[in-house]
Amino acid sequence: xxxxxLDQLINRTEPxxxxxxxxxxxxxxxxxxxxxxxxxxxxxxxxxxxxxRSPMGAVIYETGGILVDRGWLRILGxxxxxxxxxxxxxxxxxxxxxxxxxxxxxxxxxxAIGGFFAIDGGGLEMEPGKVCYFAPDSLKWENTKRGYxxxxxxxxxxxxxxxxxxxxxxxxxxxxxxxxxxxxxxIYPWMCTKGPSIAERHRKPVPIDxxxxxxxxxxxxxx
Numbered sequence: 001x002x003x004x005x006l007d008q009l010i011n012r013t014e015p016x017x018x019x020x021x022x023x024x025x026x027x028x029x030x031x032x033x034x035x036x037x038x039x040x041x042x043x044x045x046x047x048x049x050x051x052x053r054s055p056m057g058a059v060i061y062e063t064g065g066i067l068v069d070r071g072w073l074r075i076l077g078x079x080x081x082x083x084x085x086x087x088x089x090x091x092x093x094x095x096x097x098x099x100x101x102x103x104x105x106x107x108x109x110x111x112a113i114g115g116f117f118a119i120d121g122g123g124l125e126m127e128p129g130k131v132c133y134f135a136p137d138s139l140k141w142e143n144t145k146r147g148y149x150x151x152x153x154x155x156x157x158x159x160x161x162x163x164x165x166x167x168x169x170x171x172x173x174x175x176x177x178x179x180x181x182x183x184x185x186x187i188y189p190w191m192c193t194k195g196p197s198i199a200e201r202h203r204k205p206v207p208i209d210x211x212x213x214x215x216x217x218x219x220x221x222x223x
Contacts, residue, residue: 003046003049003100004049004051006042006045006046008051009045009046009049009050009051009052009057010045010051010052010061011051011052011053011057014053015052015053015058016052016053016054016055016057016058017052017058017061017062019055019058020055020058020059020062020152023152023153023156023157024066024156026156026157027156027157028156028157029068029069029155029156029157029158029160030068030069030070031066031067031068031156032066032067032068032071033063033066034063034064034065034066034067034077034080034082034083035063035064035080036061036062036063036064036077036078036079036080037064037078040064040078040079040086041060041061041062041077041078043078043086044060044061044077044078044079044086044087044088044089045057045060045061045078047086047088047089047092048060048087048088054148055148055149055152056087056108056148059075059076059077059152060076060077060078060086060087061078062077063077063078063080064077064078064079064080064082064083065077065078065079065080065082065083065085065181066155067082067083067181068155068156068160069160070173070176070177071112071176071177071179071181072111072112072160072164072172072176073109073110073111073112073155073160074109074110074111074112074181075108075109075152075155076090076107076108076109076110080181082180082181083181083182084180084181084182085181085182087106087107087108090107091103091106091107094107094212094217095107095118095121095123102121102122103121103123104121104122104123104124105118105119105120105121105122105123105124105132106118106119106121108131108148108151109151109155110184110208111164111184112176112179112184112185113136113167113184113185113187113191114136114184114185114186114208114211114215115133115134115135115136115167116133116134116212116216117131117132117133117134117144117151118131118132118134118141119131119132119148120132120143124141126141126143127143127145129147130143130144130145130146130147131144131146131147131148131150131151132144134215134216136167136187136190136191136192136215137166137167137191137192138192139192139215166198167191167198168198169197169198169199169203170199175203178205179205182207182208182209183205183206183207183208184205184206184208184211185203185204185205185206186203186204186205186206186211187201187202187203188201188202188203189201
């Protein structure tokens with residue numbers, strides 16, 4: 001299939017962005033939409049080949065990324081200094097190999113402690129089209145049972161405190177706010193091992209690609 005052009009990808013009659021903006025406005029979690037540039041959003045949309053009629057295409061084209069809950073969650077867009085990764089650039093070499101073959105999964109978001117969210121394209125053997133979470137305490141992919149649209153709704157208005165209740169510590173807000181979107185907080189002993197509470201473990205910022213290589217790429221366990 002030939003690649004779609006920018007004119008084919010930008011839907012001017014039924015864009016999804018106004019709908020996404022409504023979800024953001026109604027969100028109950030702190031949300032920060034990062035701006036993008038014309039060059040960055042066009043490049044990211046072309047590389048991803050999704051239309052702006054879809055929520056994913058709208059997020060890529062209209063935002064440099066979205067920070068949720070003081071930066072605890074980072075939803076990938078077309079890139080911004082605070083999240084210096086676009087959705088396609090983060091997937092390139094990890095799930096996208098430059099061919100026209102659909103990726104086995106597509107990384108769409110991550111969190112500040114090294115958890116990764118990806119849409120299963122069949123390679124995760126979970127449920128195609130559903131967002132799955134690579135959990136740092138199990139080093140396994142888990143099916144959230146949510147499509148991308150429902151995942152955005154969860155990020156914007158879900159009970160993140162409950163979802164991450166075992167992963168947070170007193171004062172996490174300041175630590176998370178001090179790292180960049182290209183970093184995560186490494187917790188040692190690792191959360192997949194028994195040991196003291198998260199608050200009592202050693203924590204330091206590390207590059208996110210280092211964490212991805214160590215826990216996801218290294219394979220450890222095939223999902």
